Amino acid sequence: MEQNAQPKKTDVMEAIISLCKRRGFIFQGSEIYGGLAGTWDYGPYGVTLKQNIQNLWWKRFVDDREDMYGMDAAILMNQNVWKATGHVGGFSDPLVSCKKCKKRFRGDHLLERFNKENPSQALQSIPTGLPEIDSAIADKKIRCPECKGELDKAKQFNMMFKTNVGASEDENSISYLRPETAQGMFVNYKNIIDAFHPKLPFGMAQIGKAFRNEIAPRDFIFRVRELEQMEIEYLVKPTEWQGAFEQFRKEMLAYTEDVGLNSAHVHEHEISDEDRAFYSKRTIDFEFDFPFGQSELYGLAYRTDYDLKRHSDSSGVELSYLDEETKEKFIPHCIEPSFGLGRTVLAVLSDAYTEDEMGGEKRVYMKFSPKVAPVKVAVFPLLKNKPVLVDKAREVYAMLRKSLGAVEFDDNGNIGKRYRRQDEIGTPYCVTIDFDTIEKDTGVTVRNRDTGKQDRVALADLLSVLKI
Numbered sequence: 001m002e003q004n005a006q007p008k009k010t011d012v013m014e015a016i017i018s019l020c021k022r023r024g025f026i027f028q029g030s031e032i033y034g035g036l037a038g039t040w041d042y043g044p045y046g047v048t049l050k051q052n053i054q055n056l057w058w059k060r061f062v063d064d065r066e067d068m069y070g071m072d073a074a075i076l077m078n079q080n081v082w083k084a085t086g087h088v089g090g091f092s093d094p095l096v097s098c099k100k101c102k103k104r105f106r107g108d109h110l111l112e113r114f115n116k117e118n119p120s121q122a123l124q125s126i127p128t129g130l131p132e133i134d135s136a137i138a139d140k141k142i143r144c145p146e147c148k149g150e151l152d153k154a155k156q157f158n159m160m161f162k163t164n165v166g167a168s169e170d171e172n173s174i175s176y177l178r179p180e181t182a183q184g185m186f187v188n189y190k191n192i193i194d195a196f197h198p199k200l201p202f203g204m205a206q207i208g209k210a211f212r213n214e215i216a217p218r219d220f221i222f223r224v225r226e227l228e229q230m231e232i233e234y235l236v237k238p239t240e241w242q243g244a245f246e247q248f249r250k251e252m253l254a255y256t257e258d259v260g261l262n263s264a265h266v267h268e269h270e271i272s273d274e275d276r277a278f279y280s281k282r283t284i285d286f287e288f289d290f291p292f293g294q295s296e297l298y299g300l301a302y303r304t305d306y307d308l309k310r311h312s313d314s315s316g317v318e319l320s321y322l323d324e325e326t327k328e329k330f331i332p333h334c335i336e337p338s339f340g341l342g343r344t345v346l347a348v349l350s351d352a353y354t355e356d357e358m359g360g361e362k363r364v365y366m367k368f369s370p371k372v373a374p375v376k377v378a379v380f381p382l383l384k385n386k387p388v389l390v391d392k393a394r395e396v397y398a399m400l401r402k403s404l405g406a407v408e409f410d411d412n413g414n415i416g417k418r419y420r421r422q423d424e425i426g427t428p429y430c431v432t433i434d435f436d437t438i439e440k441d442t443g444v445t446v447r448n449r450d451t452g453k454q455d456r457v458a459l460a461d462l463l464s465v466l467k468i
Ligand code: ATP
Pocket: 180, 212, 214, 221, 222, 223, 224, 225, 227, 228, 229, 296, 297, 298, 299, 338, 339, 340, 341, 342, 343
């Protein structure tokens, strides 16, 4: 295969899923029991990759700023939280079932699919209301994508996972696995004010799990039922929302570069007045060119004072802010940058997946930015059965590990095979200790993942040569 020649798009997705399983990044949830749809388990390389991605987020949005308060709120919350926000009544998707094979689909996704497959008859916009979805399905004569059976009328399907807290199973014990991390921050607004007395603007930030009973989980970790979000609720004076919105728009793009995404693959999509949630005055979706098409990666919304006002009214606790200078009291307005952690992992995997030819052989490698790569350096003794090489390699390994953390030692098989193994998990550098290292004191060989180029580097310079 030629340099840079990429396989077909659908194959890339399959290749990524299979590489993730084979090399211990991500496994199907509960696999030995046949799996559980919409759940995935992260293995050793996957969890490190994910942690690197979330650490970069925490650094940019929390550690590097003076105006951000980190949080980790409980997943289970008082049911009144979700009544106040409208999630109990309204956090639903339009469900359309097939009368014949009983498969279930999201109505809006069926219509999006129709538009993609039939561009000449495409609907102008995708309706969200049930009667409008029903009439679009009837007008366009849409049938079940699986068996071509007749589709039933659309129904609202609430996506929250309901549970009971405590020993009794009555109305009062109902709780939900949170469908977003955001509310865990809004309900702590008063605690942050009382404990830290911050001045506006300031934000609360958290990374955590959220749960959505998606009608049709799909595309590997893109749409799952147990997900992770990285969210910020940034509170501002009502007159100052535009500046903060613009600042976060730029910061969100900068973050995609932090994790190594190709900026040509990230697109901003301004949501129109008709398509925006009713409480939002402006929303931008950041979309990414995933192997299966351009789809939502992140969202940025100006939510006005909607959330704090609803919580204030429902709880009876005053959630206003006192401006010390003007003595004015008001409920702050909120800018919400919302990031899917799993979707970031998938975007990073998709952009990193590369096939080329090296040394006359086809090669698959993950071109991770060194900042997110799960293993930074691999250290090899040239030969496994020469203690003098192994001892020196172990010494170099221990030295690098102390500074860089994620370093691997490998003495298994020939050097070419070891390079291929590290390429496949995206290790930026391999360091080989050979006889010259010991006998002539000429340093070690450092091999670059992307170019395959090998350089001789003095041991004293090794750390400074590695661009991690
Ligand atoms: P979508 O339209 O794709 O269902 P959404 O607009 O409902 O997403 P938000 O409620 O804005 O998403 O959630 C914020 C972010 O959380 C999304 O931009 C996405 O990155 C992530 N996210 C939402 N739902 C899922 C899911 N089911 N699986 C993985 N990530 C998700």
